[in-house]
Amino acid sequence: MLDFPVVDKEIAGIAPDFRAISILVDANGTKKGRVDPNILLSACDYVCSGGPEWRDAHLASWGDVYSRFGAKPNRTPCSAQALKRRVEKDGCIPSINPVVDLYNAVSLRFAVPVGGENFDAYVGSPRLTVADGTEPFDTFANGDAIVESPSKGEVIWRDDVGATCRRWNWRQGTRTRLETVGGRMWFILESLATMPEEALEEAGKMLVSGLIELAPGCEVYKQKISQWT
Template sequence: MFKSPIIDDRVWKIAPDFRALTIHVDSREIQSGDPAPDSLKDACEFVLAGGPAWADAHLASWVTVYQRFGARPNRTPCSAQALRRRVMKDGGLAVINPVVDLYNAVSLRYAVPIGGENDDAYVGRPHLTLADGTERFDTVADGKVVVENPVLGEVIWRDDIGVTCRRWNWRQGTRTRLDAMTGRMWFILESLGSMPDDALEEAGEMLVSGISRLMPGCVTEKRRIAAAA
């Protein structure tokens, strides 16, 4: 039903313990549903209380991985680290929309980077690969739409048109971002070996459960990504 991501062999050399859950959602024929009203607030409070227990170790692993491909994680942290810093600084997160709020809540509660994408905007299959530096990345700077290029050797998510997320899971592009609750969606939960394996599965179940409550009647498909033994 959906296009499976392709992982470049060079990425496995940078992070041999990388593993992920890919979750596709078809919400073209959904019924009216309701979000879990306090999921984002509860997740922020969980972080402020020090959870989860593996957060520091897992986010430190992402720092190491970012350094391996030349990124500066203090300036451009992984998405889970960026969310956590905002909560620690501001005491919470502003509401965006039900879908984004849901996967932000899962990301915070499990200290795991999560990307949410408009699958209908993808051209070809998603690739996790190393940039050659010429790829197109559509983003916004100072309120204006601009096009950037990734750095040579940077880990990127891309499709046949260009980059969909820079520096692995740091910044999502505008072309494929989620801005509606209808259509087909793709979520990617990305972890390293310092995150307990069962916690990754729990994070995926929390996301699927929340999506099903938010969009009754949607079709979900979950698959695991890991290096070949």
């Protein structure tokens, strides 16, 4: 069992039905592989066809959760909602790199927020918590690197240095951003009760399968998060 991530008890009052799958991948010394180059396009087509059937209910539940900690889901939606909107607007989303394309495809196909992080850039364990408003968050604005802070009371992911993702899973920070396949990579798939539990498991399996294709010989450590620490 992994000793992370840590989910603070305050989160239970905001999303009592929150559950997730945490996946750590050690790709040190692995060979370079490849994933199906059509995986992202296929997922976009699936969204355009209306799938999956629980999508709207699940994304609406995330909107309710965002409202509970003071965020405006129409303005700053969860990551899965943001991807869906881009697909509905443009028909597809652009390729970024193989590993990001993979977890974006999983997110679209299962209507679930998926985060991918460079675990070697973390200081201490990932923690889902409520911000006090002083945590530094590295990001970009108008093309320039800046450091901002989350709002007090905002749900964030963080490590011992500062925030790594704002408004739960809305915006990822640059310090721990995953840009290549290699080293230690950490992924989190986040769901609520309106997503079938078996669908969350299938999403995790799709992600693990793709990661093994991208980094043959990698070591994968998978854990379900459903208890408050």
